[in-house]
Amino acid sequence: MLLTAEFVETEAVSKAVTSLTAEGFSGDEIELFSDVPVQLPPGVLDRRSRISLMAVLGAVVNASLATAFIYFTQHNYPLVTGGMPIFTGWSIGIVTGEMVGAGAVAGTILMLLWEGGLLIPRKRSGPPPALKPGSVFVQVSCPDGRSVRAAGCLTKAGAVDIQEHREGR
Amino acid sequence: MATLAEIPHSDVRTDLWRPLSQFSVRYWTLVTLCSLTVAAALAAWGYQIYRGLGIAGYNRPVFWAFYETDFVFWIGISHAGTLISAILRLAGARWRKPVTRAAEAITVFCLMIGALIPLIHLGRVWRFYWLIPYPNERLIWPNFRSPLVWDMTAIFTYLTGSVLYLYLPLIPDLAELASHSRDWRRHLYRLLAIGWVGSDRQWHALEIAMKLMAGIVLCIAVSVHTVVSWDFSMAIVPMWHSTIFGPYFVVGAIFSGIAALVLVMAGLRHFLHLEEYLQPLHFDNLGKLLLLMSLLWFYFTMAEQLTVWYGNDPGEYAVFQSRIYGNFAPLFWTMVFCNFVLPFALLGIKRLRNITTIGICGVTVLIGMWIERFLIIVNPLRQPRLAAAWGTYAPTWVELLITGGTFAAMVLLYLIFVRIFPVIAIWEYNDAAHG
Numbered sequence: 001m002l003l004t005a006e007f008v009e010t011e012a013v014s015k016a017v018t019s020l021t022a023e024g025f026s027g028d029e030i031e032l033f034s035d036v037p038v039q040l041p042p043g044v045l046d047r048r049s050r051i052s053l054m055a056v057l058g059a060v061v062n063a064s065l066a067t068a069f070i071y072f073t074q075h076n077y078p079l080v081t082g083g084m085p086i087f088t089g090w091s092i093g094i095v096t097g098e099m100v101g102a103g104a105v106a107g108t109i110l111m112l113l114w115e116g117g118l119l120i121p122r123k124r125s126g127p128p129p130a131l132k133p134g135s136v137f138v139q140v141s142c143p144d145g146r147s148v149r150a151a152g153c154l155t156k157a158g159a160v161d162i163q164e165h166r167e168g169r
Numbered sequence: 170m171a172t173l174a175e176i177p178h179s180d181v182r183t184d185l186w187r188p189l190s191q192f193s194v195r196y197w198t199l200v201t202l203c204s205l206t207v208a209a210a211l212a213a214w215g216y217q218i219y220r221g222l223g224i225a226g227y228n229r230p231v232f233w234a235f236y237e238t239d240f241v242f243w244i245g246i247s248h249a250g251t252l253i254s255a256i257l258r259l260a261g262a263r264w265r266k267p268v269t270r271a272a273e274a275i276t277v278f279c280l281m282i283g284a285l286i287p288l289i290h291l292g293r294v295w296r297f298y299w300l301i302p303y304p305n306e307r308l309i310w311p312n313f314r315s316p317l318v319w320d321m322t323a324i325f326t327y328l329t330g331s332v333l334y335l336y337l338p339l340i341p342d343l344a345e346l347a348s349h350s351r352d353w354r355r356h357l358y359r360l361l362a363i364g365w366v367g368s369d370r371q372w373h374a375l376e377i378a379m380k381l382m383a384g385i386v387l388c389i390a391v392s393v394h395t396v397v398s399w400d401f402s403m404a405i406v407p408m409w410h411s412t413i414f415g416p417y418f419v420v421g422a423i424f425s426g427i428a429a430l431v432l433v434m435a436g437l438r439h440f441l442h443l444e445e446y447l448q449p450l451h452f453d454n455l456g457k458l459l460l461l462m463s464l465l466w467f468y469f470t471m472a473e474q475l476t477v478w479y480g481n482d483p484g485e486y487a488v489f490q491s492r493i494y495g496n497f498a499p500l501f502w503t504m505v506f507c508n509f510v511l512p513f514a515l516l517g518i519k520r521l522r523n524i525t526t527i528g529i530c531g532v533t534v535l536i537g538m539w540i541e542r543f544l545i546i547v548n549p550l551r552q553p554r555l556a557a558a559w560g561t562y563a564p565t566w567v568e569l570l571i572t573g574g575t576f577a578a579m580v581l582l583y584l585i586f587v588r589i590f591p592v593i594a595i596w597e598y599n600d601a602a603h604g
Contacts, residue, residue, distance in 0.1 A: 032369035035178075035345065036600040037376060047373045055381050087314075090403070094319045094396055101389040102326040108385065109333055112378040116371040118340075118363045128366035130348070133178035133599070 001147040001166065003140045004129050005159035010038055013136045016157035017045045020140060023149050033129050033137040051111040058107020059100045066099035127165070176445060178599055185591045185598075186346070188441045189354075195440070196584065203581035210574020213567045214289055222292040226565040230558050231550045235568035236290040238542045239575055242425070243283035244324070244397055245418070245538065249426030250276025251331055251390040253458075255383035264454060266597045267446045271437060272430050273335040274592070278582040279429075280328045282575050287317060289571060316400040323389075323396040330386045337379055340365050341596045357589075394422045401545065407484040408477060408549045417469040421538060424462035424508070428534035431455050433583065435528040437592055446593055449524060456527040459534065460516040467509040470541075484554035497548050500540050507537030 007013045013032065017040065020030055027045055032038055070087050079086060087095075113119045129137040138159070140150045147164065154162055176184070217224055226234060250273035257265035288294050300321045344365035347358035365371060398418035401409040411417075431452065438447040477489045492501045511533050515526040552559050586592070 033367045034369075034372070035341070035367055036596050037372040038369060045369065047370055049374060049377050051374060051377045051381060055385070090399075091314060091319065094399075095322050097392060098322040098326040098389070098396075101385060101392070102329060104385045105326070105330045105333060105382070105389075108378050108381045112337070112374050113363075116365075116374040117368075118365065118371070121364050128368065131345070131367050133182070 001142045001145070001164060003142060003147055003150050003154065004163045004165065005138045005140075005154040006129075006132075006161040007136045007138060007157070007159055008134060009158065010040070010136065012158035013038060013138060014040050014044050016138050016154050016159065019153040019157060020138075020150060021045075023146070023153055025140060025142075025146075025150065029141040029143075031139045033131060033139065034135070035131045035133055038136055049111075049115060051108055051115065054107040054111035055104045056107070058103040058105070058110070060103070062099045062103025062106070063096055065103075066096040070095070181595055181598055182345075184443070184445070185593050185595050186349075188587055189346075189589065189591065192588070196588075200581065200584055203577040203584065206577035207574050207581055210571045210577070213570040213574070217289075217567050217571075218292075218294060222290075224565060224567050226563055226568055228560055228562060230553050230560045231547060231562040233290075233546050233550060234562055235543075235564050235572055236286050237546050238539065239572055240283055240286040240290070241397055241418075241542045241546070242539050243279045243286065243575065243579075245394065245422035245425045245542070246429045246535075247276045247279035247283060247327070247331070247426070248390055248394060248419075248422040249279070249430045250274065251327075251334060251386045252423050252426060253430060254334070255387040255390070258379065258383045259387070264451060266600075267443075267593045268430070268434065268451055268455070269597070270335070270338070270590075270594050271433050271592055272426075273331070274583065274586050275426070275429055275433060276331045277328070277335050278579055278586070280324065280331055281582070282578055284324050284328060286575070287320060316403070319396050320400065323393045327386075327389050327393045330382070330389050334382050334386050336361075337375060337382065338594050338597060339590060340375070341367065342591050342594060345595065346591070354589075391419055394419045405554075406549045407482075407552065407554060408473075408488045409545075411473065411476075413469065413473055413476075417473065420462065420465045420469055421541060424459070424466050425535060425538040427455055427459045427462060428531040428538070431459065431527055431531035432535070435524060435531070437587065438524075441587065441592065443593070446598070452524045452527045453522060456516050456522050456530070459527070459530060460512060463509055463512040463516070463534070467505075470505075470508075487556070488549045488552050491552060492544060492548055497544060500544055504537045504540040504544065507533040508541065 005016065007016065017030060017032075021027075021044075027047070030045060032045070070092050073086055129139065131137075138154060140154070142150050151162055225236070250269075253272045254265065254269040257269065287300070288297050291297060300317050340362055343358045344362035344367065347355055347362050350358055395415040395418065398414040402411050402414035404410065434447050434451065434455070437443055474489060474493070477485045480486075491497050512530045515521050515530055547562055551562055
């Protein structure tokens with residue numbers, strides 16, 4: 001069972017999420033939908049993100065690739081330079097520096113796509129609600145028949161409308 | 170801080186979606202004029218490819234001239250979006266919200282134009298791939314010491330970062346547009362919205378990604394214009410071999426970027442009737458920023474000239490002399506007037522600072538900054554250290570037409586952009602005004 005409740009106030013959303021969590025619903029079972037970002041108080045439905053970590057990893061990977069490229073260019077290319085390096089230190093710095101930036105950008109974007117379920121949509125138990133300006137939708141997945149308790153929490157918090165869906169549709 | 174008008178959600182959407190569907194005669198006239206100019210510039214480029222670079226007015230010792238001026242000018246303006254948007258985003262300035270997308274779009278289009286200019290300058294454009302440091306079976310490797318390779322790497326990174334920086338905050342608006350559009354627009358918006366549903370996971374990821382991107386793109390933007398300045402300062406040409414060139418170029422870039430942003434905003438406000446969104450406050454804040462950059466630019470310019478004057482190196486002094494009271498003096502003093510005297514007078518006095526005067530300063534600063542780039546490049550090249558090698562330079566119609574074409578291309582790209590995408594981030598505006 002999937003419950004979708006509509007709220008018009010952020011405080012009510014916060015209250016609903018807090019009481020749902022107290023009822024034993026995990027963060028993975030609760031999802032909010034809105035046309036603008038919803039700012040909930042700290043500790044309420046905190047989402048962890050690894051985008052920063054991936055940005056650093058992307059930068060490191062690209063820096064390594066740039067270094068490998070420069071190394072193999074210096075050593076494998078049979079150009080007679082009279083002992084002078086093919087790459088100068090200045091070029092190495094610039095190329096590596098820019099590649100670090102490009103790697104950080106790539107890491108950030110790839111992780112955003114992954115965490116946000118963009119391009120590769122995450123498995124949902126039901127359709128996302130159609131967004132309305134000024135409204136916040138709280139969607140709760142109730143796999144083991146806890147829908148009555150969830151509906152109670154949502155109504156008590158101030159939901160203006162609650163709809164039920166069968167999961168997997 | 171009440172910096173944004175509290176317009177109802179539905180009105181914001183109506184106001185900002187209106188330009189996407191209404192096409193006036195004035196719009197089509199402008200599109201036609203710009204398209205014709207761009208077509209003429211492309212024809213001139215075709216003629217140059219056919220005849221060779223000799224028709225571009227290059228003559229010993231001046232082999233970098235109009236095209237390099239255009240290149241540095243457009244790459245400089247491109248700093249409008251990333252730097253202004255990223256700095257204001259990281260600083261948490263709420264008033265920035267109606268301004269950022271317009272600025273980010275400037276960045277992308279300027280970079281597209283700027284990145285094209287090295288190809289125009291190449292002459293044998295079909296060998297463009299020699300710019301890319303790739304392994305080659307025929308033992309023909311690009312020159313890794315060439316500034317062209319640095320520029321290629323820097324611009325590629327900056328363009329990629331800037332396109333994504335513009336695109337990311339567009340995604341929520343595209344998803345909303347997809348559900349309210351028809352025909353090809355619906356397909357386009359849906360494709361570009363890449364499955365956005367507005368879940369808290371997506372918003373959270375987007376917010377973190379935008380903050381990170383702001384930081385990364387900020388570093389890249391500064392590095393890019395520093396690399397562009399090194400194209401010159403690594404050479405021992407008089408008045409190029411200067412340690413100050415990195416920050417001097419970055420300051421000039423931000424300066425010209427703000428000027429371009431002010432002009433674009435004034436145009437959008439007037440033609441798209443966005444008076445309620447782009448308020449005098451936004452112009453006033455940008456006017457103050459423009460004044461600050463004008464003072465910084467003047468400080469760097471004076472520092473550069475005074476060092477040469479006091480150092481009295483004969484090679485450098487000859488260039489300095491021609492700049493201050495010689496052949497290039499009219500251009501130099503016009504530049505000082507456009508970039509410092511006029512902005513200082515109009516923006517420094519609070520009573521005189523309004524949308525019209527800020528717009529006037531935007532125009533003069535752009536003119537002044539183009540002249541500055543021209544003086545930096547052509548003046549020293551014309552007078553190398555050996556006086557016997559001094560030469561002359563005069564642009565030809567091909568260079569003038571191609572330069573004009575780049576300006577027309579910028580306007581054309583922007584005209585197309587504002588008819589396909591909302592020029593103000595609707596969700597960001599609503600979030601700031603009602604959040």
